[in-house]
Amino acid sequence: MALDDPRPKIAVVIDDMGVMRARTLQALDLPGPLTLAWFPFAPDLTGQVAAAAARGHEAMLHMPMQSFSNSTAQTGPDPIRIDLPPEVNLARLAAAIAAVPSIVGLNNHMGSVATRDAALMDLVAQQTHTNGLLFLDSVVVPHSVALHRAEAAGVPSAARDVFIDNTADPRGIRGQLADIESCARRSGYAIAIGHPRPHTLDALADWLPTLEGKGFVLWPIAATVTLRNEMLRPLTV
Numbered sequence: 001m002a003l004d005d006p007r008p009k010i011a012v013v014i015d016d017m018g019v020m021r022a023r024t025l026q027a028l029d030l031p032g033p034l035t036l037a038w039f040p041f042a043p044d045l046t047g048q049v050a051a052a053a054a055r056g057h058e059a060m061l062h063m064p065m066q067s068f069s070n071s072t073a074q075t076g077p078d079p080i081r082i083d084l085p086p087e088v089n090l091a092r093l094a095a096a097i098a099a100v101p102s103i104v105g106l107n108n109h110m111g112s113v114a115t116r117d118a119a120l121m122d123l124v125a126q127q128t129h130t131n132g133l134l135f136l137d138s139v140v141v142p143h144s145v146a147l148h149r150a151e152a153a154g155v156p157s158a159a160r161d162v163f164i165d166n167t168a169d170p171r172g173i174r175g176q177l178a179d180i181e182s183c184a185r186r187s188g189y190a191i192a193i194g195h196p197r198p199h200t201l202d203a204l205a206d207w208l209p210t211l212e213g214k215g216f217v218l219w220p221i222a223a224t225v226t227l228r229n230e231m232l233r234p235l236t237v
Contacts, residue, residue: 003227008184009217011035011224012204013136013160013193015062015109017052018042023196028052030201031208035221037062037107040096041076049101058220060136061100063093063124065111067140075110080124082117089120093127104222105134105156107193108146115144125153134225136160138193156225161187164194164204173203184216189224 014027017038027036028051036052037060038045049059064079072079078096080089097106106128114120115137128135128150137147137159150157162180165173176192184190194200211218 003223003230005217007215007217008187009189009219009224009227010180010184010211011189011191011219011221012164012208013037013060013107013191013221014196015107015138015193016195017062018045018048020196023198023201024048026201027196028055028057030204031218032056033058033218033220035060035104037109038100038103039076039109040064040099041078045100053102058222059100059103060221061096061103061106062109063096063106065108065114067110067112067114070113079110080114080120082113082120086123089123090127093124097127097131097133103133104220105136105225107136107160108138108140110140111138111144111146112141115146116141118145118149121146121149122153125150125155129153129155134158134222136191136221136225156229158191158221158225158228160193161190162192164192165197165200168197168199170199170203173199174207177203177207181214181216189227191221191224 013035015037017036019042033056035058064075066079066081078092135150135155135157139160147159161183164176180190180192
């Protein structure tokens with residue numbers, strides 16, 4: 001997985017890992033390497049993440065963040081929120097980072113409110129930097145400040161390019177997979193996010209084995225973030 005490989009690169013992140021065990025196991029069986037983003041409240045994370053690593057997949061924390069709904073039914077327990085004291089958000093973030101073993105970084109779960117708040121995203125960026133992690137902005141709202149604040153803090157970072165499964169329609173999912181290929185050919189790399197849902201997993205099982213023959217490199221998010229930051233470096237000195 002050399003950074004100077006001229007082929008366009010694709011990173012596929014599967015969010016919401018660890019709670020729906022049957023679908024989690026199905027995601028683990030996909031050809032990789034993929035990046036699997038784990039809920040910090042999922043059971044037996046040590047065993048689940050180890051099983052994924054044995055199949056060549058990378059681990060990331062899928063951090064619950066406040067959404068417009070203000071519902072923990074959507075975010076899961078203990079999301080970071082704009083109306084909580086910084087020390088509470090820090091404790092929640094630290095506990096979540098500690099909960100998922102062997103992570104390379106984190107991305108936001110939900111966060112349509114949280115990722116618009118510069119102060120809260122500065123807190124996330126500082127803790128991500130302190131822990132030597134990368135940050136991936138899932139871009140759940142177009143005016144998220146999360147990537148900008150991570151970059152300002154010197155955190156290796158990137159933003160999602162394509163959501164694979166905003167629709168459950170198999171034809172729509174296939175269209176999104178085609179968009180990933182187009183994005184990677186245009187920019188040199190693409191970052192896609194999907195979820196452990198039946199039609200998504202079925203589509204990925206069919207699509208992932210075709211990438212090499214089409215001239216793409218499939219690699220995990222850490223490699224893409226490294227490539228992105230190498231590409232940006234001449235622009236920031």
